[in-house]
Amino acid sequence: MKFNKAMMIAMLCAVxxxxxxxxxxxxxxxxxxxxxxxxxxxxxxxAAKKDGELLTKSQDRxxxxxxxxxxxxxxxxxxxxxxxxxxxxxxxxxxxxK
Numbered sequence: 001m002k003f004n005k006a007m008m009i010a011m012l013c014a015v016x017x018x019x020x021x022x023x024x025x026x027x028x029x030x031x032x033x034x035x036x037x038x039x040x041x042x043x044x045x046x047a048a049k050k051d052g053e054l055l056t057k058s059q060d061r062x063x064x065x066x067x068x069x070x071x072x073x074x075x076x077x078x079x080x081x082x083x084x085x086x087x088x089x090x091x092x093x094x095x096x097x098k
Contacts, residue, residue: 029037063079070077 067077067079
């Protein structure tokens with residue numbers, strides 16, 4: 001009797017797992033909702049750009065302060081330029097040798 005009950009519980013769990021992991025279709029957006037989403041995306045991009053500019057200014061001030069402090073100690077610091085890539089180039093796989 002206990003074995004049958006355990007098997008029934010296991011089968012119930014197996015059956016419901018499929019229902020739990022089922023993918024629901026994406027909701028259909030109206031034109032008004034699409035416009036609002038586009039505006040929100042533009043605002044988020046603008047905010048990210050402003051945050052990036054503020055971070056850059058802060059880093060420049062910190063670097064200048066460090067260089068001045070080191071210069072006061074008599075140590076010469078040569079800052080290096082860091083190249084910022086917009087997007088990494090996709091890796092190209094080399095052809096296999098036969």
